[in-house]
Amino acid sequence: xxxxxxxxxxxxxxxxxxxxxxxxxYEDFVTGNTGGxxxxxxxxxxADRMPQNSxxxxxxxxxxxxxxxxxxxVLESYDPGVIREIVALGHELGYHYEDVTIAKGNLDEAxxxxxxxxxxxxxxxxxxxxxxxxxxxxxxDNRIIWNKYNYRSHGIIAEPYFDTDFSKFxxxxxxxxxxxxxxxxxxxxxxxxxxxRFDSTQDLIRDFEENKxxxxxxxxxHPHRWNNNWMxxxxxxxxxxxxxVVKYFISRSRTGTEMQES
Numbered sequence: 001x002x003x004x005x006x007x008x009x010x011x012x013x014x015x016x017x018x019x020x021x022x023x024x025x026y027e028d029f030v031t032g033n034t035g036g037x038x039x040x041x042x043x044x045x046x047a048d049r050m051p052q053n054s055x056x057x058x059x060x061x062x063x064x065x066x067x068x069x070x071x072x073x074v075l076e077s078y079d080p081g082v083i084r085e086i087v088a089l090g091h092e093l094g095y096h097y098e099d100v101t102i103a104k105g106n107l108d109e110a111x112x113x114x115x116x117x118x119x120x121x122x123x124x125x126x127x128x129x130x131x132x133x134x135x136x137x138x139x140x141d142n143r144i145i146w147n148k149y150n151y152r153s154h155g156i157i158a159e160p161y162f163d164t165d166f167s168k169f170x171x172x173x174x175x176x177x178x179x180x181x182x183x184x185x186x187x188x189x190x191x192x193x194x195x196x197r198f199d200s201t202q203d204l205i206r207d208f209e210e211n212k213x214x215x216x217x218x219x220x221x222h223p224h225r226w227n228n229n230w231m232x233x234x235x236x237x238x239x240x241x242x243x244x245v246v247k248y249f250i251s252r253s254r255t256g257t258e259m260q261e262s
Contacts, residue, residue: 015208023066025092030158042218043068050224051079057223062089071096071131093125098133100142170194173220
């Protein structure tokens with residue numbers, strides 16, 4: 001069975017639902033809108049590019065009567081029509097900020113851009129959460145903007161990498177077109193005791209079905225990696241395999257001092 005298709009993604013969500021998980025947005029989790037459930041699965045999506053893929057994922061979740069969070073960039077994925085449709089389906093919209101990268105490390109300029117871009121997204125939804133874009137091919141970690149400024153002054157209630165206690169969560173990310181493949185993840189890391197790597201989505205589905213997973217889970221998927229179309233699916237597979245080689249060497253060369261930059 002091909003992995004990273006819409007069909008497989010639906011099967012994973014269905015397995016989570018059968019296992020008793022309440023599938024929610026990050027905003028709902030932060031605000032305590034959890035329906036009183038103990039088993040929670042936060043549906044986070046980093047819409048890096050190919051916005052139509054995000055819409056298809058949003059439609060699948062809507063069909064299953066669940067709500068997720070879609071973090072859109074101002075570069076490559078900003079599509080007002082798609083964003084409106086996703087919001088109309090009941091999902092949360094967030095800003096996938098990369099302003100430090102755009103400003104080439106100038107924090108004052110980055111902050112001005114952040115404010116401008118946040119208002120762009122607030123045309124469609126009262127954005128309450130934001131999440132950094134990893135920008136693996138650049139030297140700047142977009143989170144360093146908060147060494148100088150405070151996102152809460154703009155009505156932002158949470159940023160996952162700062163405001164989530166990952167010691168209580170299993171964090172699963174498809175960065176690099178795998179599940180928790182740390183060797184090709186430059187910045188998408190969290191400090192969690194649940195260091196689980198899955199060889200395929202089917203392995204993840206099996207663990208859901210066998211109730212082997214902790215009660216709190218946050219996913220981070222990139223919708224452009226998921227597709228049923230053979231041509232688009234194959235193109236993404238080839239592109240990501242090439243990119244993973246580059247990311248592997250970048251990850252090995254990073255010193256881990258990015259968050260101390262100012």
